[in-house]
Amino acid sequence: EAELDKLNASRFAPFWNEIVRNLREEDYINNAELELLLMPKNDGVLPIVQWPLFLLASKVFLAKDIAADYNESQEELWLRVSKDDYMKYAVVECFHSVYHILTSILEKEGCLWVERIYGGIRESISKKNIKSDLHFEKLHIVIAKLVAVLGILRGTTESNDLKKGAVNAIQDLYEVVHHEVFSVDISGYLDEWTQINRARAEGRLFNNLKWPNDPGLKDLIKRLYSLLTIKESAASVPKNLEARRRLQFFMNSLFMKMPVARPASETLSFSVFTPYYSEIVLYSMAELQKKNEDGITTLFYLQKIYPDEWRNFLTRINRDENAADSELFGNPNDILELRLWASYRGQTLARTVRGMMYYRKALMLQSYLERIQSEDLESTFPSAGSADTHFELSPEARAQADLKFTYVVTCQIYGKQKGEGKPEAADIALLMQRNEALRVAYIDEVESVKNGKPSTEYYSKLVKADIHGKDKEIYSIKLPGNPKLGEGKPENQNHAIIFTRGNAVQTIDMNQDNYFEEALKMRNLLEEFSLKRGKHYPSILGVREHVFTGSVSSLASFMSNQETSFVTLGQRVLSNPLKVRMHYGHPDVFDRIFHITRGGISKASRSINISEDIYAGFNSTLRQGSITHHEYIQVGKGRDVGLNQIAVFEGKVSGGNGEQVLSRDIYRLGQLFDFFRMLSFYVTTVGFYFCTMLTVLTVYIFLYGKTYLIGVFTAVPMILGFILESGVLTAFVQFITMQFQLCSVFFTFSLGTRTHYFGRAILHGGAKYRATGRGFVVRHIKFAENYRLYSRSHFVKGMEVALLLVIFLAYGFNNGGAVGYILLSISSWFMALSWLFAPYLFNPSGFEWQKIVEDFRDWTNWLFYRGGIGVKGEESWEAWWEEELQHIYTIRGRILETILSLRFFIFQYGVVYHMSASGESTALSVYWISWAVLGGLFVLLLVFGLNPKAMVHFQLFLRLVKSIALLMVLAGLIVATVFTALSVKDVFASILAFVPTGWGILSIAVAWKPIVKKLGLWKTVRSLARLYDAGMGMIIFVPIAICSWFPFISTFQTRLLFNQAFSRGLEISLILAGNNPNAGM
Incomplete structure (x- = not known):
């Protein structure tokens, strides 16, 4: 038994040591930890198993x-x-x-x-x-x-x-x-x-x-x-949390049930497939040293976020930690290593390529070891401390790995970038030179003259780097025309799918990562294709993801935890027993032959296929495929880390789900599924968003009808995931911690995002791809930018709910006292305030007075800047307002908008009968009188809205008319208050009644824009809309400005926003303050 244990240890040691060496190359551990983690060669000199020192210390x-x-x-x-x-x-x-x-x-x-x-x-x-x-x-x-x-x-x-x-x-x-x-x-x-x-x-x-x-x-x-x-005990080795997580998951996964892998020579061949357009490939020194508005560089940010990894990096390149920056930036090799180090910590293509090339490295190691007899195994692998490169230099191992693995990055515009001398092209070429098995597919446009007329020919090409570092063309396929007819990303995948080879293809996004220890298990995963699950063999193998951006901020942590619960607990249940798991994006592994003979892995029709990934799952299921989920292997995944990025991403996904409701795939699946599978499918796809929308609509229904019932259950799967993964006590502590970080505000805000974009797609269609951006979010988002992004999706609805609650308090809640009202309406107030202020709570430096002053100046400049040809929505309110109306372009959409806007007239109808001036009368005439008053106010608006520039020759007359009108209004109010039943309270009640009515009229007017333009009222409607936006902006801005007077609120907000980083001993306050010791770099 001892000899068998020693033999098994000798077989395991090369794999373990290569894992540890890769952790050192990635700068997660230092040299001392490397020595403690390496496993001796167990070559038979001692009669026992020699374990790594960190276990025996x-x-x-x-x-x-x-x-x-x-x-x-x-x-x-x-x-x-x-x-x-x-x-x-x-x-x-x-x-x-x-x-x-x-x-x-x-x-x-x-x-x-x-x-x-x-x-x-x-x-x-x-x-x-x-x-x-x-x-x-x-x-x-x-x-x-x-x-x-x-x-x-x-x-x-x-x-x-x-x-x-x-x-x-x-x-x-x-x-x-x-x-x-x-x-x-x-x-x-x-x-x-x-x-x-x-x-x-x-x-x-x-x-x-x-x-x-x-x-x-x-x-x-x-x-x-x-x-x-x-x-001292070495139980804390390695100290780096990411290294500990990776080793812990790897060791735990070895005890999970997984198929036995075939020999490397017999294993299924596979390809990895990554679509790329114009994202960051490799950070340049200029980008790393570029300062934001606070004087903070990306490099400085990374040094503070990952201090231990920075020290390990300096040790690896033989630089002193206190060395001057000029020493580090003076050596070309050091500069390249620095760029790679920074890029491997962002969401870059370089990080993805490094991770995916671990598949080849793992296959080389496995193939090499299988060729060595067990008695010679240990003599092949030197002991701890010496670099083992035997397998990487073996021609047989390299050839075997190249037979079994191909990595294709489909860089759609690489040819154009190369022609224009873009740095992205040079960086892609550098990646090909550093990774000989990397292939790049792209669309090449060749200008030519035919019959005396200029024409463009399109070629789909595959290239690699030759021994001189130049691009070497492998295949060139002439296309009948421009292949980009539908959505960009799926078209990018479709043109290059022919360049993949093998039995399987793994789809990987460009912001993903992989780990060597996980690549070792790929052969086991591929064996799943040979195991029947029910009646059919698997056609898609689902793979677990780890979101590596969760430690950047509290928002990133919320998104990471929610995503983790879905890709583990959620997809596990969807696969078994519900049998309704689909393809939700990367990094699933496809049966390549099954899919390229049944429609491919991407649907590219415009708008309807905005969420192109899930249609591959629909397609596979409709064609008798089986989709499974496996948790013994994982890859890394980057997610959006700022509120704006998250909101845009959720808007894209929600709009895509709205389009799915209209697709024939959903209809066919609903027709083919049995009753219980159909219900499971509904709840886990479009039904989730539909129910989310109904959850928000329930609030409106309650407030309008004085009955309210709402339950927020979106965090329940996440809590259950915590309990299963970490235990009850840890889950409870994490849940309480997240509450202090205002995770409820974030999730409530997400309800509004999903409801708005899903509802808009249902009403008007036209969901579109939204680029979220994947950079490091430490910059302050301006007030105007947040207002543009959330005005119609959250602020308008939040103001509406708040007005409803005020009216309910004033006229609808007759008994129960303050406590009763609070208990009844606290959840609604929470939702309304979350929708109004969450973007500013989660905005870095959102309560710093200097930033607030700059934001106000920027917002007013944007609000009153006139639009025109070529003016963007980021520059002018008028241009932005016009853009916001573009989704209303069909008769059906105009009618639906009109019907939905009629709800705003209920405010006026309910309030006027509770005014003192109306007495006890319930006659319809009271309601019509209120409309007459509203008409008078509209006339006054026209008078006060007259443009002095348009009446340049009648300035005195114009001022006289405006002054008389103002005096008459004031006099009328005073007389009505003194000599009639009209009270001051009624004046404020009128505001509550007329403000929503005005918004309703405005909404109907913009829905029927062509008619209003013909009537010559469009400028007046635009002025009214500007007035509403100005008022709504001030209501939101004033509380923020007041809070910014108190410095402790800004400190508290920074602590709240970056709590995850603080828990790791980071210096966020230093980053935000701009106290940069590397200012001279």
Whole structure:
């Protein structure tokens, strides 16, 4: 059994050591941690398994203390030590290592002395006299002497002084063993002891010492020295949280159920497929050193976010941590390494390529090892500390990996970028040079002249880097025309799918990552295609994702936790038992032959296929495919980390789900599924968004009808996921922590995002792809930018709900008191306030006074800037307002908008009958009088809205008319208040009534824009809309400005927003303050 354990350990060690070395290359661990994590080669010199040092650290000292204090029998002492397996391994390894080292460096009598001492110990153990023969309380002296010997022997070069010092140290060890620690019985071996004593008396017992030059022996000496000197527990190794997470998941996954992989030569071949357009490939030095408005560079941000990884990086390139930046930026190799280090921590193509190329590296290692006989396995792999590159240099291993793996990045506009000399093209070429198995597919446009007319020919090309670093064309396929007819991303995938090969293809987005230890399990995953799940073989293998952006901020943490619950607990249940898991994007593995013969992996029709990924799942299911989910393997995934990015992404997904409702795929699946599977499918796809929309609509229905029932259950799967993954206590602590970070505000805000975009897609169609951006979000988002993004989706609805609650308080809640009203309406107020202020709560530096002043100036400039030809919505309110109306372009849409806008007239109808001026009358005339008053106000608006520039010759008359109108309004109000039943309260009630009515009229007017334009009222409607936006903006802005007067609110907000980073000891306050020590770089 011991030999079998040692054989298994020798087979596992090369894989483990390569995993650890990759962690070092990725700068997650330092050199000291690398030494502790590496596993010895277990080459048969010692009769036991040698485990990594981090498992055995300090175990010898714990065993020594137990032995010194233990007064029971020998068997009970060993039983006590053996309770800790690694303590037992540490003790046994030390015992055998000391014997092997001393017998290797000593000769004749010296070696005989070691044999006799060890023989006496073994004899004492067999006679069960070890407690009486060995003085355990003196063991610490033996350890100290051994450390002295090993400390000299581990020196790299041999010298007479070192040799003499080693001899003296061994003589000291001899004295301690004989006089203080071990009672030696010499009666049975009198001749041998006489020989030993004679040699000692003559001073030649240890003189013939052989210096340890053998690499294996040298490594054993260093390892034993570490075992006898590391007194602290290494349980915290590695310290980096990401490295610990990865190793923990890998080791746990080895105990999960997974198919046995075939030999590398027989495993299924596969391709990895990544679509790319114009995202960041590799950060340039200019981008890393570019300062934002706070004076913070991306490089400085990364140094503060990942301080330990930065130190490990500097050590790897042999730079001092306190070295000047000029030293680091002066060497071209260091500059390239720095760019790669930064890029590997962002959502870049370079990070994705590095991760996916681990598949090839893993296949090379596995193929190489399978060719080595088990008895020669360990001699192939050197011990800890030496770089093992045997498998990477093996021609057979490289050829086998290239047969089984292909990586195609479809860079659609690479040819155009290369022609224009864009830095992205140079960076892509650099990636091809560094990764020989990388292939780049792109569409090449060739201008030509046919029949005297210019024409453009399109070619789909595949290139690789040759030995000189130049692009080498592999395939060139002439296309009948421009292939980009539908949505960009699926068209990008469709033109290049022919360049993939093998039995399977894994779709990977350009903001993903992979890990070497996970790549080792790819062969096991591919075996799933050979296992039937029900009636059919799998056509898509679902793979678990880890969101690596969760530690950037609290918002990123919320998104990460929600995403993690879906890609683990959620998809697990969807796959089994519900059988309704679809393809939700990357990184699923497709049966390539199945899909390219049944419509491909991407649908590209405009608008309807905006969420192109899920249609691959629809397509597969409709064609009798089976989709499974597997959690023993994972890849990394980057997600949006800022509120604006998250909102835009959720808007895209929600709009895509709205389009799915209209698709024939959903209809066909609904027709083909049985009743229970159909319900499961509905709830887990479009039904989720539809129910989300109904949840928000329920609030409106309640408030209009004074009945309210709402339940927010969107966080329940996430909580259950925490409980399953981390335990009840940890889940409870995480949930409470998230509440303090205002996660409820975030999730409530997300309800509004999903409802708005899903509802808009249902009403008007036209969902479109929205670029979210994937950079590091530490910049302050201006007030006007947030207002443009959330005005119609959240602010208008939030103001409407708030008005409803105020009216309900004033006229609809007659009993129950303040407590009753609060209990009844607190959830509605929470939703309204979340929709109004969440973008500013989660906005970096959102409550700094200087930023607020700048935001107000920017907002007013935008609000009053006139639109025109070529003016963008970011520059002018008028241009933005016109853009916001573009989705209303069909008769059906105009009618639906009109019907929905009629609800605003209910405000006026309900309020006017509660005014003092109306008395107890319920006649319809009261309602019509209120419309007459509203008409008068509209006339006044026209008067006050007259443009002085349009009446340049009648300035005096215009001012006179406006002054008379103002005086008449004031006089009328005073007279009505004094001589009629109209009260001051009624004036404010009128505002509550007329403001929603005006918005309703405005909404109907913009819905029928062509008619209003023909009537010549469009400028008036636009002025009214500007007035409403100005008023709504001020209502939101004033509380923010007031809060910004108090500095502690800004501090609290920064602590709240970046809490995840603070928990890791980050210096966010330093980042936001712009206190940059590298300002001179």
